[in-house]
Amino acid sequence: MPRTLYVLKLLLAVVALGAVAIFVEWDAIAAAAREARPGWALAALLLAPLNVGLEAYRWHRLVQRLTPSLRFRDSLAAVLSGYPLGLLTPGRVGDYVGRALYLRDVPPSASATLTFAERMATLACCLVAGLAVLPYFLLTQTDLASLAWVTVLALGLLGTAALLVLLIRPRLARVVLATVLPFRRLRRILAILDRFTPRDATELLGLSALRYALFSTQFVLLVRAFAPGADLLVAYAGVVLVFFAKSAIPAITLGDLGIRESAAVFFLGAFGIAEAAAFNASLGLFAVNLLLPALVGLPLLPRLRLQRMTSPVLQTEAVEA
Template structure:
């Protein structure tokens, strides 16, 4: 890995640790541990049961796009590529390892096109988070004691961003033209040309599946909050969770895996609906563990097999080269 990304990775990791440590201190370590120790594990197990649904939907969405370019790709191929790329995504800034991992694991699609389709899938998730957050902002601002004068600007920018994303996803050729204009480089143009192979009905399906996946990981968050704070009002928790994902999506990824950013937003927004800071912090960290760390651990064997295969190919190549020299 080049020196700059390595330093960036280290910096984001340090920022994530510092942010979480500060939040734990603010919520008081004893309260954080007590909320975890007293959790109602039935709710947490229900959230755990949704992990395969969440990851499966991610692979299914991306696999549908990939099959427009390579019809021979099966769902299990896409699932293997998605799960196998989780360790790389977790350990790289901006989860760029996901792009690389999927391209490496699924050779049926050119790497550039694979990255473009992954980007499109990520933008569909972002659109769902923005739309869900905008829907929750109305009740939040109505009930806020002293709403900030900056909120109208936040709502306006969020609405413009969500609208632009929905239009770009619903009309892939528009997205291709816009990206080609903003990034007028031949490799980029070749990669985003994959969008021209995505019909509009598939784009609408992508948006619908992204909305469904948004509901799945939002439900996981709500279940985890109920696990550590059983007395929390379900409606308020649901609104707070939508606002957490809105804030996380609106803020650039300044820490590794957004660790600390999501937790800070959880303490702030869920606290507005009566959730204790320690409970909000525990629920957010548990969501990170379930939806990022756990799939990454499941993807480690795929990563190890890939490294073994690469070494074997290098060994075979070296033997063949020596044979040609001897001949």
């Protein structure tokens, strides 16, 4: 990413976070942090390795279809190497680069396609869960039950249904994408989807749903850390809507900082959870699930440069391009 764009994204993140913090009030944020229950936060932290491990296993299952001899530890290292780059790029697009460069036996185009499929599976989980909770939110928040929200619900249902069909039918997805984007190189890249069956796609969705439940639980645990009296079901409902909203908002800041916090303050606050607790819990989730894995993955970055210089797969792809 160009340095100017990086600085702009960083400034937007700082401004967005600052704006939300001013709205919530710094004193309230500090007070919620001082009164936090460390046990709940520790529980969320202990689930972080499981979250990364499950993400790596999901990735491993996909890539194994192309490279059966691939070891899980290599898949785990590839996923971890993508975290630092993903954290520094909008929409975590650097994650694609990190994984592609680390696994030298997998063509970068195939790696990027599978990473995109992962993202779409996670998006589907966010949409399905969010659409299930949204009617309850509209019914309990009567002042928000407007035509605009009903339209969001209807469009969301149609879009999610279409996404699920394409995910479950990889070959159909390839045909649709190749028709909408009729570029020769893209068609060649999308051909990789023909190697996956509906059963593979169902497994991908199942693992994605499991991981969605895991990081949602981490968020709820952090909410309880800063708001010990929060009802668990209410916290889950709010968290589901936070991820639903975040999935619909373009990533214009680094690490989605400010976007996730704004959604947390809005939805969790609407359910009666202190806005300061929602803000702190959201920042805590960023630290546990993005910042910490990025720090763990930092030592792997020098190897990416070596892989880029020596990988025959990458050199071949460059010639084809």
